[in-house]
Amino acid sequence: MSLEVYPIRARASICDASAIAAVILALALLLGPIRAMAFGAQGHEVVGAIADRLLNPHASRQVAHLLGMSLQAAAPWADCVKDVRLDAGEFRYMPESHRQRACRVFETPAGIARMEDYVRRNWSACAAPGGHASACHKAYHYADVAIQRSRYDRADVGTSDHDIVSALRAAIDVLRGRPAPAPFSIKDRSEALLMLAHFVGDVHQPLHVGAIYLDADGRPVDPDAGAQTAHPAGSTGTRGGNAIDAGSTDLHAQWDQLPTSLRPSSVSASMLAAARAVPTSPGDVGAWPAEWASETLLAARAAYAGIAFEPQSSVTGHWTARFDDADAYHLSRRRLQTEQLTRAGARLAQVLKAVWP
Numbered sequence: 001m002s003l004e005v006y007p008i009r010a011r012a013s014i015c016d017a018s019a020i021a022a023v024i025l026a027l028a029l030l031l032g033p034i035r036a037m038a039f040g041a042q043g044h045e046v047v048g049a050i051a052d053r054l055l056n057p058h059a060s061r062q063v064a065h066l067l068g069m070s071l072q073a074a075a076p077w078a079d080c081v082k083d084v085r086l087d088a089g090e091f092r093y094m095p096e097s098h099r100q101r102a103c104r105v106f107e108t109p110a111g112i113a114r115m116e117d118y119v120r121r122n123w124s125a126c127a128a129p130g131g132h133a134s135a136c137h138k139a140y141h142y143a144d145v146a147i148q149r150s151r152y153d154r155a156d157v158g159t160s161d162h163d164i165v166s167a168l169r170a171a172i173d174v175l176r177g178r179p180a181p182a183p184f185s186i187k188d189r190s191e192a193l194l195m196l197a198h199f200v201g202d203v204h205q206p207l208h209v210g211a212i213y214l215d216a217d218g219r220p221v222d223p224d225a226g227a228q229t230a231h232p233a234g235s236t237g238t239r240g241g242n243a244i245d246a247g248s249t250d251l252h253a254q255w256d257q258l259p260t261s262l263r264p265s266s267v268s269a270s271m272l273a274a275a276r277a278v279p280t281s282p283g284d285v286g287a288w289p290a291e292w293a294s295e296t297l298l299a300a301r302a303a304y305a306g307i308a309f310e311p312q313s314s315v316t317g318h319w320t321a322r323f324d325d326a327d328a329y330h331l332s333r334r335r336l337q338t339e340q341l342t343r344a345g346a347r348l349a350q351v352l353k354a355v356w357p
């Protein structure tokens, strides 16, 4: 989904102003695949910090051996690699300042070489047959399942063989000593663990799994409902809320922001107790990511409840959110964020304990 080029609607430019608007829209659409970091580094660190405390001795030893650092420090890695860019035919790590603090731990010569190598190997293999793709690894962080669905199902719009669930399965495969399925290239168990530590967080961010699809008038549509030609997913997709303006920011960014009180250094005893009480998913560990995504999809319904949408802007291609009760919405968002981070921390530990009992 992230790699699609959002179609630019045909529109007649009858004056300079509309021509300029068309150029701005085209630029906005070209920038479409860019998506914000889920939870930000702070959220991923909280997930890792919870998991660090819930591991058994065997899994703790394996984490220390494979990473040489805690899960808390390792969890932001898959966002840090987004600063590896293709520059004159070379993959180079060129960090942006806003990611710098959490990424510094990876900025050793060997760490930079690993990030550049990972991006090189996970750049274009997700292309459809005969097609072209770039930065495939950025699509590993999410799915865009319509909130009308009740489960994650690979047959539905917004899923792919390189979405968040597929990425988690691939990382778990490699940790269990199996080869990574295409299109993933996972060099070793250390890399698989770096991916897992991050993507378990992402799959619990509601807007990284569940998506609302809107028509030009801001009315929800169902991209799986058969009328694909009337509602092609590409033109109705809201890119995880990145294309929904909400006050001074967008809806996705609102869900990435955490209260300053929720830091890895201040994970509360009650949060840890709640994490210990999260039941282990049934069945084989390889099936767990789809179960988590199905649960997060229901959380996404809550995230999109209490919002109406204004018609799509012809300038930015964005919709604007109107909250029924903004204060109540932000309160419930904070509660849901805390619950989801707790679940993510618990489940990261559960996977690692299943792999290393």
Ligand SMILES: [Zn+2]
Pocket: 037, 038, 078, 079, 141, 198, 202
């Ligand atoms: Zn991510």
